[in-house]
Amino acid sequence: MNILKCLDALVVRIVNPILVLIGLAVALLLAIGIFSRAVLGKPVFGLEELMLLSAMWFYMLGAALASRERSHLSADFVQVLTSNPKIHRAASLVSTVISLGVAVMFATWAWNLFAFGLERGQTTAVFGIPWWTAQVSLLVASIAFVIYLIRDLILELSGANISPGDPSSPME
DSSP states (O other), X not given: OHHHHHHHHHHHHHHHHHHHHHHHHHHHHHHHHHHHHHTSSOOOTTHHHHHHHHHHHXXXXXXXXXXXXXXXXXXXXXXHHOOOHHHHXXXXXXXXXXXXXXXHHHHHHHHHHHXXXXXXXXXXXXXXXXXXXXXXXXXXXXXXXXXXXXXXXXXXXXTOOOOTXXXXXXXX
């Protein structure tokens, strides 16, 4: 299982800087777009394409990291209703199983969308960038969701005490 921890650490080391760069690029492109329209009175054609493609990757990679760290949105109302740890554990297990099922469906849909994009060969209007370059971000994120939810399910079944928002969570 050490190899999984190493792969996980490598992914985080690669994804974090990419997220920072994409975030900065989107902010810069937005500033350029606003400046060119407001001050110069001339829009920069294709800017929206680049921002859309970048934003897709930014959101999907960010969601994958949130899944890794268990910091995605959740409604833990069971914790409020009862203090029974067995019920908390059961609710967490049911939640993880449902999430895994949804993630598998999302991965299937993302694969179909990506395959459709490759088959159709659609491109953006200005730069001619293939749309599958954005669609593959959905596939990458959905695969990460499935992997991390399988990890969470294994940990919950093994009795490990896992908590949301723990970036040092074991990858086993």
